[in-house]
Amino acid sequence: MLIDYVKIKVKSGDGGNGAMTFRREKYVANGGPDGGDGGRGGNIYLKVDKNINTLLDFKYKKIFKADNGKNGEGARCTGKSGKDLYLSVPKGTIVKDVEKDAIVADLSNEDDCILIAKGGRGGRGNQHFATPTRQVPNFAEQGEQGVEKTLELELKMLADVGLIGYPNVGKSTIISVVSSARPKIANYHFTTLDPALGVVKTKSGKTFVMADIPGLIEGASDGVGLGIQFLKHVERTRLLLHVIDITGSEGRNPVDDFYTINNELKKYSEKLYKRKQIVVANKMDSLSEKENLEDLKKVCEKENIKLFEASAATNNGLDEIIEYIAQELETIPVEDLVQIDEIYDFEDLPDENWYIEEYEEGFKVFGAPIERLMKKVNIYDVESRQYMQRILNNMGVMKKLKEDGLKNGDIIDIIGYQMEYTE
Numbered sequence: 001m002l003i004d005y006v007k008i009k010v011k012s013g014d015g016g017n018g019a020m021t022f023r024r025e026k027y028v029a030n031g032g033p034d035g036g037d038g039g040r041g042g043n044i045y046l047k048v049d050k051n052i053n054t055l056l057d058f059k060y061k062k063i064f065k066a067d068n069g070k071n072g073e074g075a076r077c078t079g080k081s082g083k084d085l086y087l088s089v090p091k092g093t094i095v096k097d098v099e100k101d102a103i104v105a106d107l108s109n110e111d112d113c114i115l116i117a118k119g120g121r122g123g124r125g126n127q128h129f130a131t132p133t134r135q136v137p138n139f140a141e142q143g144e145q146g147v148e149k150t151l152e153l154e155l156k157m158l159a160d161v162g163l164i165g166y167p168n169v170g171k172s173t174i175i176s177v178v179s180s181a182r183p184k185i186a187n188y189h190f191t192t193l194d195p196a197l198g199v200v201k202t203k204s205g206k207t208f209v210m211a212d213i214p215g216l217i218e219g220a221s222d223g224v225g226l227g228i229q230f231l232k233h234v235e236r237t238r239l240l241l242h243v244i245d246i247t248g249s250e251g252r253n254p255v256d257d258f259y260t261i262n263n264e265l266k267k268y269s270e271k272l273y274k275r276k277q278i279v280v281a282n283k284m285d286s287l288s289e290k291e292n293l294e295d296l297k298k299v300c301e302k303e304n305i306k307l308f309e310a311s312a313a314t315n316n317g318l319d320e321i322i323e324y325i326a327q328e329l330e331t332i333p334v335e336d337l338v339q340i341d342e343i344y345d346f347e348d349l350p351d352e353n354w355y356i357e358e359y360e361e362g363f364k365v366f367g368a369p370i371e372r373l374m375k376k377v378n379i380y381d382v383e384s385r386q387y388m389q390r391i392l393n394n395m396g397v398m399k400k401l402k403e404d405g406l407k408n409g410d411i412i413d414i415i416g417y418q419m420e421y422t423e
Contacts, residue, residue, distance in 0.1 A: 004155040006058040007098070013041025013066040013082035015120035015143025018128075020378075021074035022136075032135065034076050035125030038143040042066030042082030044117040046095060048107050049088035053197070055155055057088070066117070069143055072125045082119055092158040092236065098150040108158060116151065120144035123375070129387065139378040139387070159197060159211035160329055162237035164265075166257055169245040170282040172196070173312040175212040178322055203319065206326040211237065235269065238332045239276045239325065246281040246292050246309075254281070254292050255299050276332060278306050280321060285311040356400055362411035362421070363401055370397075374415055 016038025023031025044066050064087060070079035095105040095116065105114050123141030130137055163171040179198025196212040213234050234240070242261065244254045258279065266273035279300050281293060293309070300307040306324070310317030354367030373391055378384040392398050392414075401412065401421075410421050 004055060006055045006153050007062070007150065008058050008153065009063045009148065009150050010044045010087075010117050011063070011065045011148045012044050012117035012119040012146035013068040014146045015039070015041045015122040016069035016071040016079035017142045018123035018125035018140035019072035019074060019077075020126045020138060020140040023075070033126040033130050033137055034074055035127050035140050036072035036074065036077040036079065037125050037128075038072045038122030038141075039069030039079035039081040040122050041069045041119030041143065041146045043084045043115055043119045045084065045086045045113055046089055046093070046105065046107065046116050047086050047113040048091050048093070048110055050091060050110050052088060053090045055090065055093070055153055058153060066119060066146065068146070069119070069122050071143075072122070072140075076125070076127055079122060081122075084119075086113075089153060090155055092156050094154045094156060096152040096154070098152055117147040117149055120146045129376075134383045134387070137383060137387075138381040139376055139384040142375040144372070156236050158209065159237050160208040161200075161210045161239050161241055161325055162234045163210065163212045163241050163243055164234060164261060165243040166245070166250070166252065166261065168250060169243045169257075170312045171212050171243050174241075174243065174280070174282070174310075174318065175210055177312055177315055178318055179210055200322060200325075202322050202326045204323065204326070208326060208329055210241075234265075234272060237275070238334065239278065239328060240265075241321075241325070242277055242279045243282050244279060244296065245283055246296065247283045247286050248289065248292055249283070249286070254296050258296065258299055276328065278308065278321070278325065278328075281307060281309045282312055284309045285314050285316065354395065354397065356397070356404060358404065359413070362413065363404065363406060364413040365392075365397055365401075366415050369395065370415055374417065379417055 018038050019035035021033070021035045023034045025031055044064065064085060066085040067082035069082045072079045089107060091108060091110060091112075093107045094103065095107065095114075096102065097104050104116070105112075107114070121144045123143045126137045126140040129139065163175060165171055175196060175198045179200045198210050198212070199207055200210050201207045242258070244257050245252075246254050248254055262273065262277075265275075279296070281296055284293075287293060297307060308317060308321045308324070310321060312318065352369055354365065354370050357364045357366070373388060376384075377388045389398075398406075406412070406421055408421065408423050411418050412421055
């Protein structure tokens, strides 16, 4: 079963907390702070695995978490970093960050591997906060939180040539004859349910990948049948091989088939509609209505499209088609399918903005850097509070408060911690 779209959540590991410890050793007075740093949280990567061709592994498990970093310990011992998590995806996977509405990666090569969620940084131990005037720092940093994201993974099959056309026109037979692909083949009126990929090798030694795109029908671009699901796989191809049942055995006219399928391509994507196309008049061995072939020839001549006559059942004409395709592919460049959002930042750098808001009793100070500062502070320790005030000064917070009208006796609320301002 081909699973080509999933939505998952990923959470990188939290960083470990720094340790607040002091050296205790016999005959050594005033050993000083020796708290070690917390370990880094585990990263999450998406990595292409050539051995898988579906997103089935994500169908039943939707949440993935990397390991947290361990807390630091005394004697300057750093906590162990969290183990990185690698998620395997098939080649051709497009990754979208749902919250940011940004396409962040197109994993189209066998060695592609991207960092999708960076682990939180470990907090620093109290050894880092010792100064000549603060020799007993009773505080350490907490580890940073990991990154949490909701991702959409969409698989769009990688093929040079896409076989398109109505159901039961012979596409599956063609790919089974010219490649090693073995799709289910039968004389039924409904379409194959899964696309099939096959590597085609010409007599001259050239190779290319062909995809049997399950049958399109009228209304496919509007979601009729499984149209949208299959049309997106055509986007990757560089050349379209439009297979038409020249006998009209399904009660349709070959010329009408040609225009109907192309109309669906145009409605779905103008770019896809303009893609290089070759028409194959298949089932020539059963043709009785010669007018069908003549009418289709006139249409292809008018549209400037190359027409081949073939019979997949008897293997007649297929070698010529394959050689022609190989020559054409040499003239058609490989284009990027999607535009990656260049402003997207995989590492999720910390937000450095802080804000001040006036309220009845004074001012509130908040924002990501303020929260990170307060995680380091021990509000019950005088030196720790002095450290906090010095950092607020360095950040320009106190200057901005005074500009906004801070006066003696006002309350400064720093994410819940309140202190009275005195000049």
